[in-house]
Amino acid sequence: MPFCPNCGNEIDDGSKFCPNCGNPMDGPAPAGNAQQSSGGSLFNDLKKGGLDLKKKMDNYAHGEHREIQRPEGCLYFMNGLQGTLAIFEDYIEFDFSGSAMKKYMSGFGGVKKVYYHQINSIQKRDATDMVNGTIEFELPGMAASAFSQNENLITFLPKYQDEANKIYDFVNNKILEINNAKTQPSQIVQTEVSPMAKLKEAKELLDMGVITQEEFDEIKAKCLADL
Structure with a gap:
């Protein structure tokens, strides 16, 4: 043949x-x-x-043989080698307590919540048939290292690649929004004083002898006109 x-x-x-x-x-x-x-x-x-x-x-x-619970209310979710990663509107949450393997690989073994203003940057390495992908979050005072135990890193299977792309885009946009808000000039809010408050203040100044009766009468007339 x-x-x-x-x-x-x-x-x-x-x-x-x-x-x-x-x-x-x-x-x-x-x-x-x-x-x-x-x-x-x-x-x-x-x-x-x-x-x-x-x-x-x-x-x-990765624990794919076990039933994986997706946290209620999360926008994106993946089951990684070190633990699970859930993305919420205001924060991300790592859960490294799923198995002895995850506790060992994370070097942490607990549940960790990180708010977006705490994140300096996000890094993603795409998965292939031969190599799993990684998502890593850099926080202040913590060096990024994709090849060592890191409680801010998740290694994911190729089947989570689409979810990883969505997570990267969402978190990166959150970081940009926060950084842009920090660079915006703060607006000074001026509170307008009511005519009655001005009149009360003028009466106190009159009683203290700071202003004369004539000055008080002028202020009083203006305040009554503004009512």
Whole structure:
């Protein structure tokens, strides 16, 4: 039986296209290519098997075999290697208490709430088939390090990539809004004094001898006119 020279898949005699990769077949593959194609197929099988094993190990390490509770009211959520990450309107919340693995990987083992004004920056490394992604939050006085235990870092599986993108955009916008608000000049609010308050103040000044009766009468007339 011939083999596809492109992917090494076995094909039926006389097939014009490989059913596996769609490569056009002008005729039976040369006999000399059979061993090479078989080797390519073996490599693909090993690669696929390795990826499947990695996914199974990652799923177990992340606790995907357990039922994951999404906190009520959170906007975005992901289950990471170190713990879960929930994004709320005013703050983010890490929960590192899910398992012994998460407690060890986080080096923390508790629940942590961080408000957006406490966050200096957010960093994201996208996931691929071979490498998991990370989201890390930099807080004042804490150095960022994606390859060590860090209670502000979550390692996520590729299936959470879309959620990671949404989290990054949302948190980054929150940080920008807070920083822009800090740079806006503060507005001085002037409280208008009522005519009766001015009249009362003038009467106190009159009693203290600070102003004369004539000055008080002028202030009184103006205050009554403003009522």
